[in-house]
Amino acid sequence: MSTTTPTAQQNPTYSEAFQSGVREEMKRNEHIFILGTDLVERGGHFAQVKGIAQEFGQDRVKDSPISEAAMVAAGLGSAMYGCHPIIDLNFIDFSLGAMDEIVNQAAKIRFMFNRPVPIVIRATSGVALGGAHHCNSLESLFAHTAGLSVAVPSRAYDVKGLIKTALRTPDPVVFLMHKKLSGVRGEIGDENTLIPFGSANVVKAGKDAAIITYGYTTVTAQKAAQTLAEQGIDVEIIDLRTLYPLDTDTINETVQRFGRVVVADEAPMFGSITAEIAATASEANFKYLKGPIVRIGGARAPLSANPQMSEAAIPSVAGIVDAVKKVMSY
Amino acid sequence: MTTDKTWGKKILRDMLLIRNFEETADKLTLRGKVPGGMHNSSGQEAVAVGVMSALDPKDVIATTHRSHHHTIAKGMPVDIVMAELFTKATGCSGGRGASMHLADVENGHFGGNGIVGAGVGIAMGAAMGIKQMGHKKVAVGFVGDGGMNTGRTWEAVNMAVIYKLPFILIVDNNQYAVETFVERVTGGNDIAKRGAGFGLPSYTIDGQDVEEVHRYTKEARERALAGEGPSFINALTYRYYGHNVGEKGQYRTQEEIADWRSHRDPIDRFSAKLISEGALSQGEYEEMIASVAKEIEAAVDFAEKSPLPDVSTILDGVDSGLLGVRK
Numbered sequence A: 001m002s003t004t005t006p007t008a009q010q011n012p013t014y015s016e017a018f019q020s021g022v023r024e025e026m027k028r029n030e031h032i033f034i035l036g037t038d039l040v041e042r043g044g045h046f047a048q049v050k051g052i053a054q055e056f057g058q059d060r061v062k063d064s065p066i067s068e069a070a071m072v073a074a075g076l077g078s079a080m081y082g083c084h085p086i087i088d089l090n091f092i093d094f095s096l097g098a099m100d101e102i103v104n105q106a107a108k109i110r111f112m113f114n115r116p117v118p119i120v121i122r123a124t125s126g127v128a129l130g131g132a133h134h135c136n137s138l139e140s141l142f143a144h145t146a147g148l149s150v151a152v153p154s155r156a157y158d159v160k161g162l163i164k165t166a167l168r169t170p171d172p173v174v175f176l177m178h179k180k181l182s183g184v185r186g187e188i189g190d191e192n193t194l195i196p197f198g199s200a201n202v203v204k205a206g207k208d209a210a211i212i213t214y215g216y217t218t219v220t221a222q223k224a225a226q227t228l229a230e231q232g233i234d235v236e237i238i239d240l241r242t243l244y245p246l247d248t249d250t251i252n253e254t255v256q257r258f259g260r261v262v263v264a265d266e267a268p269m270f271g272s273i274t275a276e277i278a279a280t281a282s283e284a285n286f287k288y289l290k291g292p293i294v295r296i297g298g299a300r301a302p303l304s305a306n307p308q309m310s311e312a313a314i315p316s317v318a319g320i321v322d323a324v325k326k327v328m329s330y
Numbered sequence B: 001m002t003t004d005k006t007w008g009k010k011i012l013r014d015m016l017l018i019r020n021f022e023e024t025a026d027k028l029t030l031r032g033k034v035p036g037g038m039h040n041s042s043g044q045e046a047v048a049v050g051v052m053s054a055l056d057p058k059d060v061i062a063t064t065h066r067s068h069h070h071t072i073a074k075g076m077p078v079d080i081v082m083a084e085l086f087t088k089a090t091g092c093s094g095g096r097g098a099s100m101h102l103a104d105v106e107n108g109h110f111g112g113n114g115i116v117g118a119g120v121g122i123a124m125g126a127a128m129g130i131k132q133m134g135h136k137k138v139a140v141g142f143v144g145d146g147g148m149n150t151g152r153t154w155e156a157v158n159m160a161v162i163y164k165l166p167f168i169l170i171v172d173n174n175q176y177a178v179e180t181f182v183e184r185v186t187g188g189n190d191i192a193k194r195g196a197g198f199g200l201p202s203y204t205i206d207g208q209d210v211e212e213v214h215r216y217t218k219e220a221r222e223r224a225l226a227g228e229g230p231s232f233i234n235a236l237t238y239r240y241y242g243h244n245v246g247e248k249g250q251y252r253t254q255e256e257i258a259d260w261r262s263h264r265d266p267i268d269r270f271s272a273k274l275i276s277e278g279a280l281s282q283g284e285y286e287e288m289i290a291s292v293a294k295e296i297e298a299a300v301d302f303a304e305k306s307p308l309p310d311v312s313t314i315l316d317g318v319d320s321g322l323l324g325v326r327k
Ligand SMILES: Cc1ncc(C[n+]2csc(CCOP(=O)(O)OP(=O)(O)O)c2C)c(N)n1
Pocket: A037, A066, A068, A090, A094, A097, B039, B064, B065, B066, B114, B115, B116, B143, B144, B145, B146, B147, B148, B174, B175, B176, B177, B178, B243
C-alpha cells in the first residue's frame, strides 16, 4: 500500500491555513508586514508564518526583540501611517505587557482622530499545558473594549477566511488562535474565500437544543454531541467564529428555534462573553425560552501546570453533556 | 579562594548536582514526565552557583522561565524541585507551577516566571521591602539576554537606582532568546553599557568562571549592604540544549556548541583547577559525581512516587476569602 502525504494546500493544518491567508494577502497588499519574535527562521512558535520570510524577505517579516509594548506601538504607529501590520505576540498572555498600546491607543484612535488603525494582533490563546502565565483566556477583555474586533477561529477554513478579511479591514483585530488546534488539519478556501466577521457557523445541525460556543470548546461540544446522540438528544452546535462583532442574528434565531440553549467556552465564567450572550439573548427572546440559558465555562482561578488540575478548570465533555441535559429538563 | 577546600568542593558539587538534574530531567521530559516541558540550564551552572554562593541564604531572588539552576543553587532540595517538574503535590508549588514556576517565598525564592523580565521587577520590589523594613539583605533579579529588550526590565533598574535599593541584577546571558542571537536584537550591543547608562555599577563578566561570578556578586552585595545601591552584572554564558526540551533548530552551529562545551565548560574548568591546586583528588571527584547521581536518582524516585495534587483544590487559594467568597 502506498500513501501520499497531503500537501499543505490540499489539507493544511490550522497554522498552515494562517500562512496561506497571510501569503495571499501579502501578495495583494505590499504594505502588509509581520513583526514578532522568532518568525524568520523558526516561522513562529506554532509555525504560523513558516516560510513567509523566505518568500517575502526580512523587510516584510521582521524578528523582534522581546518588547511587546514596542511591538504593538510599532504596529499602531505604522498602521496610522498607512501600513497594515500583523503584530505576532506569540502567546496572548504577553499582550498584557502591551495593554496600554492595545486598549488605550489602537482601540481609540479612529474614534478620537478619525484615522484608521489597520492592525492585526495575532496570538495563540486558550487553555493547554503551560500553567498560569501561558493559559490566560483574555478574549472577553478584548471584546469588551470598544474599537477592537476579536476573531476566535476553531478550524483551518475559518483561520484562512478570517485572516484574509482582517487584512482587508482598516480596524484593529485581535486574532486568537487556539494552542490545541495548531496542528489540526482541514480544508481551506481559495484566494477569494473571505469569511465576514460577525457570521457564526453551524458546525452541526440538530433539533433538540443548541450549544453556542467558539474556539476549542467547539471540539469538546462535538464530542458531547456524540454522547448525547447515543442518549437520543440531537444538539445543534454554533461556532461564533468572532466575538466582536457578535452574530446576534444567529444567536437570536437559535434561541427562538430551540428555546433550550447552552453557551460554552473555557474562559473564566465570571464577567465573560458567555454572560453577555446569555443576558442579551434572554432579554431579546424571553418568551421563546423554555428555561434559563445555561452557561458553562472556566473556573475563576489561575490555571495550574498540573494537567489534571487545568483540565478540571475548563468544561469537559461530561460537563457539556450535563448542561445540555439541564436545558432539556425544562 | 580555592585554597578553601571545603568551599571549592561545595561549589563544584552544586554545579554537578545542577548538571545531573538537568540532564536527567531533560530525558524525563522527553518521556512525557514533565507536563509543559522545561528549559534546560546545562552550561549555565556557574552563574547560578557563583551568585548564590555569594549571598546569604536569607537574601531574596526572583528569576525566569529557566530557573532550575538558580533554584537548586539557592538550596531547594532536588527532590522537591523534581516533584514540581512532575506537577506532583509534593513539589514546591504543589504541582501548580511545574518547571517555570518554582518558588519558596518563605525562604527568599520569589519565583520563576513565565513572563520575560517579570522577575527583575519583583526582585526590585523585594529590595524596596528590605529597605523599608531596615533589613540587612539584598534581592537579586535574574533575567536573560532576551529580557534586556523589554521595558519592564529598565523601569525596574531605574527605580532601584533612584531609591538606592539593595538590588543586584544578574543577566544570565546565554546569548540566545529562543532562536534569536542577542546581537540581532540588542541595539548598541553592549548590555553592561546600558546598565551604566542608568547610573549603577555595571560589569560584563565571564559567566563560565564560577569564582569570577562569586567575586562580582560578593562585591555588589557589600555595596548594597553599605547603602550604596544596586549593581548590574552581565554574565556571559551558554546553554547546551535547545530553548525547550527536544528543540534543535538551525540557528547555531554544532561547532559553536562543541566549542563552548569543550573549552569553557564551567564544571570542567573548576574541577581541573581544584585538582591542579591539590584541593581535590581524582578519586574524590569521581566519588562526588557518583554521590550526585545517587541524589538525583532518589529525587526522581521521590517525584515518581509522590501523589498528584487533589483536583478538587483548583479554586483554593485564589484569594484570602476575607473579603467574602462566592463560589
Ligand atoms: C513577555 C514575554 N514575551 C515572550 C515570551 C516568550 N518567551 C519565553 S522565553 C523567551 C526567550 C527568552 O530569552 P532570554 O531572556 O534570553 O532567556 P533564555 O531563554 O535564554 O534563558 C521568549 C521569547 C515570554 N515568556 N514572556
